[in-house]
Amino acid sequence: MIDPKLLRGDTAMVAANLARRGFAFDADAYLALEEKRKQLQVDTEALRGERNQSAKSIGQAKAKGEDIEPLLTAVNDLGERLETAESALQTVQSDLQAIELGLPNLLDDDVPNGASEEDNVEVRRWGEPREFDFDVKDHIELGAGVDGLDFDAASRISGARFAVMRGGLARLQRALIQFMLDTHVAEHDYTETYVPYLVQAHALLGTGNLPKFEADLFKTTTETPFYLIPTAEVPLTNLGRDRIFEADELPLKFAAHTPCFRSEAGSHGQDTRGMIRQHQFEKVELVNLATSAQSEELHEAMTQAAETVLQRLELPYRVITLCAGDIGFSAAKTYDIEVWLPGQQRYREISSCSNCRDFQARRMKGRVRSADTGKPELIHTLNGSGVAAGRALIAVMENYQQADGSIAVPGVLKRYMGGLEAVSAA
Secondary structure: OOOHHHHHHOHHHHHHHHHHOOOOOOHHHHHHHHHHHHHHHHHHHHHHHHHHHHHHHHHHHHHHOOOOHHHHHHHHHHHHHHHHHHHHHHHHHHHHHHHHHHOOOOOOOOOOOOOOHHHOEEEEEEOOOOOOOOOOOOHHHHHHHOOOEEHHHHHHHHOOOOOEEOHHHHHHHHHHHHHHHHHHHHHHOOEEOOOOOEEOHHHHHHHOOOOOOHHHOOEOOOOOOOEEOOOOHHHHHHHHOOEEEEHHHOOEEEEEEEEEEOOOOOOOOOOOOOOOOOOEEEEEEEEEEEOOOOHHHHHHHHHHHHHHHHHHOOOOEEEEEOOOOOOOOOOOEEEEEEEEEOOOOEEEEEEEEEEEEOHHHHHHOEEEEOOOOOOEEEOEEEEEEEEEHHHHHHHHHHHOEOOOOOEEOOHHHHHHOOOOOEEOOO
8 A cells, every 4th residue: 555645745746656557546536535534534523522521511510400401402413413424534534545445556766667568678588498309389288198287177177277287297396396495495595384375355455456356366155255365475475464573583585385266357368278377376475574675685586586496497588577557556666587488489477576665564564663763664575476386387398398298307306206207198
């Protein structure tokens, strides 16, 4: 959430920043509502004071044996007027909060302008796409060839956008996940963390998934509804909820492997074949809780940690900075890492690393005691995929495919595969 003081004090700047995203913020309407709130606040407090004074007058009149009926009538009238004023104030406050919760994060100054992914800016590349001396297959053909991917079976069980994996392919995904966790814990100082897969609404409100993206979520029908997590970012980031950290406790760096669940609302017709865009997938997520002074350096380090995974797997990739029109709701700046997929002859996103600054922390009331002033100030939160296991599996399948349809096992994964050299049909 954007700082309400900034919204009120520099509304024009906020509107201009959000306009870079293509987001229209009606500053005049917001300020008019805020003026209404202030006047209602004054009126409400005045009525409360008048009612309290009238109540004292009743007590004094009683003590003197005077007729209190006129005073009681006046107090009742004040009570009704106060109730009306409080209701109006609550409505305006709710309207203001709805506007504030619907505003995306302010962009960092160095986020490039642009309206769509076509305007994203490439930062660097690593590796060269492999030259094949045979006809390249995509992961769907390869998965069927090694009897490891079954979309028909998944459809009979759950419908579209699900997959059944078995045999060497299922083991290969498990190996990828274990390799990622081991790399981030041993080399990048992350703490492996197990988190709930079901969360309540306030956790998603804290990360910015609610209220704007409710249609993208799966929700239970229990009396107190739970949501299936769309990413481990949600529970990991909420580890900072309602906390005041000491400065020397930060940064905290968490890594978690979880399934992720997304309805993919609005993605109809996109990547309907294969495993690129599914309702259920696996991911290793990285989250940092940091001071404001640490967050920029940590953002670069987190991106490099995700890159390490692809480098060890020897998968060609590129890093891009997302432009203003393509960046996520809660992010102030985002790097996407895109891996080369021979089956599509293009780079596809496999990790998205974002610095959210204090946007999520303000919603969650996550704070740190300043080492200089001793006063609590908002923490910064960062998140990134380290990386998406399903897409990493696709990348390994397509980049390591062999002429006979088998899939060679990358060197760094062989110890997790019991020395298996290749995945092939049984």
